[in-house]
Amino acid sequence: GAVVSQHPSRVICKSGTSVKIECRSLDFQATTMFWYRQFPKQSLMLMATSNEGSKATYEQGVEKDKFLINHASLTLSTLTVTSAHPEDSSFYICSARETGLNTEAFFGQGTRLTVV
Amino acid sequence: AQKVTQAQTEISVVEKEDVTLDCVYETRDTTYYLFWYKQPPSGELVFLIRRNSFDEQNEISGRYSWNFQKSTSSFNFTITASQVVDSAVYFCALSEDTSGGSNYKLTFGKGTLLTVNP
Numbered sequence: 001g002a003v004v005s006q007h008p009s010r011v012i013c014k015s016g017t018s019v020k021i022e023c024r025s026l027d028f029q030a031t032t033m034f035w036y037r038q039f040p041k042q043s044l045m046l047m048a049t050s051n052e053g054s055k056a057t058y059e060q061g062v063e064k065d066k067f068l069i070n071h072a073s074l075t076l077s078t079l080t081v082t083s084a085h086p087e088d089s090s091f092y093i094c095s096a097r098e099t100g101l102n103t104e105a106f107f108g109q110g111t112r113l114t115v116v
Numbered sequence: 117a118q119k120v121t122q123a124q125t126e127i128s129v130v131e132k133e134d135v136t137l138d139c140v141y142e143t144r145d146t147t148y149y150l151f152w153y154k155q156p157p158s159g160e161l162v163f164l165i166r167r168n169s170f171d172e173q174n175e176i177s178g179r180y181s182w183n184f185q186k187s188t189s190s191f192n193f194t195i196t197a198s199q200v201v202d203s204a205v206y207f208c209a210l211s212e213d214t215s216g217g218s219n220y221k222l223t224f225g226k227g228t229l230l231t232v233n234p
Contacts, residue, residue, distance in 0.1 A: 034221065043207065043226045044161075091159060095222075105222070107153075107161040 002028045004096045006108030013084055013115055021079045021111045023094035029074040030096035034105065035067075038091040047092075050077040074099070084115040118143045120210050122225035129198055130233050137193045137228045139208030145169075150184065150191045151209040151222065161207070167191065198232045205229050 003026040013019050023033055031052050036044040048069050049057040056069035066088075068080040077096075081088050093110040119142040129135045141150065152164040165175060167184055175182045179196045195202055208225040 041229075043224045044222075045224075046221050049221065093159075093161065095161075104163070104166065106163070110159040110161075112159065 002026075002096075002098065002104070002106045004094065004106045004108040006094055006111055008111060009109055010112045011114070013113070015085055015115055016083055018080055018082045019084055019113060021081075021092055021094075021113075023077045023079070023096065023108050025075045025096040025098075025106075028096075028098045030077075031074065031099045033071060033077040033094055033096045035069065035077075035079050036093045036095070038093065038110075040091075044093065047079075052077075081113065084113070086115045089113055089115045118145075118148075118210050118212055118223045120208050120223055120225035122206075122208055122228050124228045125226070126229045126231070128231045128233065131200060132197050133232075134194060134196050135198050135230065135232075137195075137206050137208075137230065139191045139193065139225060141189050141191065141208070141210045143189075143210060143212055145212045147212075149211045151207075151211070152182065152191075152193050153207045153209065155205045155207060155227070157204070164193075195230075198230075200232050200234055203230060203232045 005024045005026050007022045011019055033050040035047045037047050038044045046059050047062045050069045050071040052071045052074050058064045066082055071077040091110050091112050094108045095105045097105040121140045123138055148169045150167045154162040172184050181194045183192045205227045207227045209222040211222050
């Protein structure tokens with residue numbers, strides 16, 4: 001299957017700082033990418049849908065000013081957690097879908113964010 | 117609204133036992149996809165299967181098999197002769213959009229933690 005690379009895999013940051021997470025589709029073009037969040041021992045919750053060249057669509061309850069999403073090219077979407085707080089500590093995982101009809105979505109390796 | 121229920125939070129078996137993970141879904145759409153993913157301790161999601169709503173044939177892949185029953189809205193997953201390496205969290209998921217549009221959201225169940233003991 002296609003490869004989605006997410007970086008970094010782990011990050012520790014101080015409260016009040018911002019952290020950027022990258023999601024790249026390595027061997028295909030992705031018009032749409034998705035960002036999920038997973039708390040320990042819980043399910044994955046969709047945060048937002050990232051569309052290349054346009055604004056992301058955020059799910060209800062997700063602060064768009066706190067979780068900035070940029071999808072500047074067909075192979076890269078970034079999620080920036082701004083002014084991070086300890087409650088933002090979580091596992092963030094992206095998925096990317098190939099351009100076209102009925103295509104599969106592949107997941108990145110995930111990023112474990114710890115805010116201290 | 118779509119919903120996926122995995123009633124089994126944790127299952128523990130001994131190696132070589134067969135184990136079935138249950139998944140029940142709710143959707144108003146007639147066209148949808150169902151998925152199973154494996155999440156090992158390292159965290160990445162490993163794709164196992166995708167099944168569309170018009171294909172009710174059961175599928176077998178090695179030790180894995182899936183039973184899709186539209187009448188009961190279930191998509192159960194069976195591992196035969198389980199192995200220690202099968203230990204992971206398994207997620208069932210549902211997608212209602214198969215039109216090729218940008219809305220290809222996955223709704224996940226809460227997951228089932230499978231522990232296979234030697």
